[in-house]
Amino acid sequence: MSQTSSFGLSSEQVAQRRHDGQVNTLPPRTGKTVGDIIRSNVFTRINAMLSVLFVMVMTTGSVINAAFGLLIIVNSSIGIVQELRAKRTLDSLSLIGEEKPRVWRDGEIVEVAQEDIVLDDVVALRSGNQIAVDGEVVDSDGLSIDESMLTGESDAVRKQPGEDILSGSFVVSGTGAYRVTKVGADSYAARLTAEASRFTLAKSQLQSGINTILKYITWVLVPVGVLIIYSQVSQGTSQWDQVILKISGALVPMIPEGLVLITSTAFALGVIRLGQRQCLVQELPAIEGLARVDVVCADKTGTLTENRMVFESIRLFDDDGALADSKTTASKWNFAQLEEVLAQLGAADQDPNSTMAAIIEAHALDAGEQKWDVESRHAFTSATKWSGITFAGQGSWLLGAADVLAGGSAYAKNAEELGATGLRVVMLAHTDQVVDDDTELSDVEPVGLVVFEQKVRPDAAETLEYFAEQNVTVKVISGDNAASVGAVTRKLGVDSGQAVDARTLTEENFDSQVADNLVFGRVTPDQKRSMVASLQGAGHTVAMTGDGVNDVLALKDADIGVAMGSGAPATRSVAKIVLLDDKFATLPYVVAEGRRVIGNIERVANLFLTKTIYSAVLAMLVIIAAIPFPFQPIHVTITGWFTIGVPAFVLSLPPNNQRARDGFVRRVLWFAVPAGVVVGVSAFVSFWMATGGDFVAGRSYVPESTAALLALIIPSTWVLACVARPLSWWKSILVVLPLLGYGVIFTWDFTQRIFMLDSSNSAMMLQAMVIGAIAVVLIEALWWTVKRFQGEPAILWRHDPLVSRH
Structure with missing residues (x-):
């Protein structure tokens, strides 16, 4: 081999290649740049729908009715911040967890980051290494490569000097080295890295279900908007600004603006929480x-068990295959000879696994002790389950599974009995046969057992x-x-x-x-x-x-x-x-985090879809009855924030141990659709009864709209109480606090002026409360019915913690 291929590049050669741009530049570890994250959170379907409606409302000059536009800023900001935090966590953990290739530089092997590999670098290989970049093999000592992830062929491929080697494959056995022929975008490694560590929700059943829901909502918005325009104009509403406000009041609540945000935030928080436990x-x-x-x-x-093993003892076989202790003359072999053999095997192993590492730790060659000359070797693989080295003048010494080297014999039986105690047992055997990676063993002489302790x-x-x-x-x-x-x-x-x-x-x-x-x-x-x-x-x-x-x-x-x-x-x-x-014990935390995300998102999805359904039902009833739409955009904004948005965000955070199941969309719709119908009908009936069914074009219906809003708030709050079950002290507060807030808004003159409300008609408000109470009874019956139909326990109260105790 040339000096370059044998000892790699010099520092000067590496510097020159870096200057020439011949360096292994990789894509972002998380697959998304900061710009990608900002774009994906700003340019969303939800933001597009809200932006159009926001611009329309702003043209009317009614700034208070455009308050829902704050959702665009809030949603985007929270999404960007959380995803950037998650990206930072992933990047730092990926840097810790990624393989550092061992490269020949200035005649020595050094570890470098994958981004520091340059063209013509010589990379040293051993078992378990992944091929970081494409190259050409320059040295092979039993080097076998698994290319199944590239070719689909499961058999390992022996590599000889001069043969190509592709990134994405990995070393099964043996050692060697290869010279880098492609770096950066030219190498398959760039695509592999992007695929392996992408920050994505592409395969999420949860996200897929939410996207399906959003697609259906988008299809409904356009025809409903057109029909609302027709309905309001046909009633004699000729002022364009009033038509726009009616359209916005009908369409804004149909958009589940917080559902996507809460989903992505829950996943991002999951990444951050698990990252704190060193889980990538x-x-x-x-x-x-x-x-x-x-x-x-x-x-x-x-x-x-721990990956590290501790040498326990050597057990020598006697001539009958029984195990002898150290004081017994067993056969032609003795303990001193076996200890020397183990030391020589360790010294000759260029890529020791955990078993050989334990042997080397207990039986290292003394300083100045002569190494035996190696003539050939058979590298250990999981398929053959043995390794061996042929030494000049010493025959071949083998280490491997007793039932492979001496299956069916008394030697193997004794090894199995010893292994049944929980110890790890490897047979040491001898043969005059020369061994290499193609050897079929014969005439193997079991000599003894090498015993290790494996710590659970x-x-x-x-x-x-x-x-x-x-x-x-x-x-x-x-x-x-x-x-x-x-x-x-x-x-x-x-x-x-x-x-x-x-x-x-x-x-x-x-x-x-x-x-x-x-x-x-x-x-x-x-x-x-x-x-x-x-x-x-x-x-x-x-x-x-x-x-x-x-x-x-x-x-x-x-x-x-x-x-x-x-x-x-x-x-x-x-x-x-x-x-x-x-830490194997981290897995329960990952399971718990996944259950928290899925269970809580399903919970809050019920809230958002109930709002979408009651908004759509109310809009359709208004169209069919040919009456004015009862609400201004500010009315549905405060309802969405206090009854849906804030509670939903809090409900997405606590632990949730319910096992994840398929059928997310179906289960959500079973409750959300009928509950939404009940809430929408409640508001419509209240508005109709408050007006007496007598509508005059151009007239303001503020008291009637206030009553209708109350008839909407009462059952929608009960939907929150049902979705939050099983209730606990903090969930009860979450349900009660919005009601106290509504009490202030509906009774304080200042807030009534701001939010365009008038609760002065007591009879009208009492009537709305009765209608809302009837709706509450229907929703409660619905909750019990759905629980029974889905075969789930109906638990009303449990001392759930607000935060995980993990």
């Missing part, structure tokens, strides 16, 4: 998705208990020995039944075994992927947790992939959620 949400719908999960597939190592995560038991309480099934899927995996789950207090050896699964019994059992051992990466697909095919929403390169394919295919921060870079890149501090 690479796709926002993952918060919602995990709340819908009913099966969690958890890898054992790195998830239930202190938070694992509590986390599994939480999922059990929430009716979420946890399936442990591991590449380790089934008995060992079963022992670990029993330590956690999980009644998981018999652990299943995945090698016994057949095409005929695969789906049934996956459905009926909870613990699986000796699972290959392809089987993990197939298990996820099997569960999804059975109608489950599946989350997969893992940290190793063997988990990548399953993480990618799962509905929600969750990676540990200390795991392989490839797992972090495909996961939708990354637990940067490796």
